[in-house]
Amino acid sequence: MADEPTATAVAGTFRFQCSSCHKVHVGSPSVAYRFPDHYAQLTDEERKTIGTAQSDFCQVGDDYFIRTLLEVPIIGASAPFV
Numbered sequence: 001m002a003d004e005p006t007a008t009a010v011a012g013t014f015r016f017q018c019s020s021c022h023k024v025h026v027g028s029p030s031v032a033y034r035f036p037d038h039y040a041q042l043t044d045e046e047r048k049t050i051g052t053a054q055s056d057f058c059q060v061g062d063d064y065f066i067r068t069l070l071e072v073p074i075i076g077a078s079a080p081f082v
């Protein structure tokens, strides 16, 4: 058991290319979506006429969305999973 890596050590071993900035990051990747599903399913024409999307806010018709983050603590890790 003493040779098993800690959660912190495991989190530090991840290397991934970020889909937002395209840089390679080291650490635990976060799960995120660019748009709410309501907006993602719109056609290009519908996006121009009934939808608007910014980094934290989105509107589709009368539906409004705000981006939020959910931090999930990991036992033994210094940073939460987001």
Ligand SMILES: [Zn+2]
Pocket: 018, 019, 020, 021, 022, 023, 025
């Ligand atoms: Zn990035």
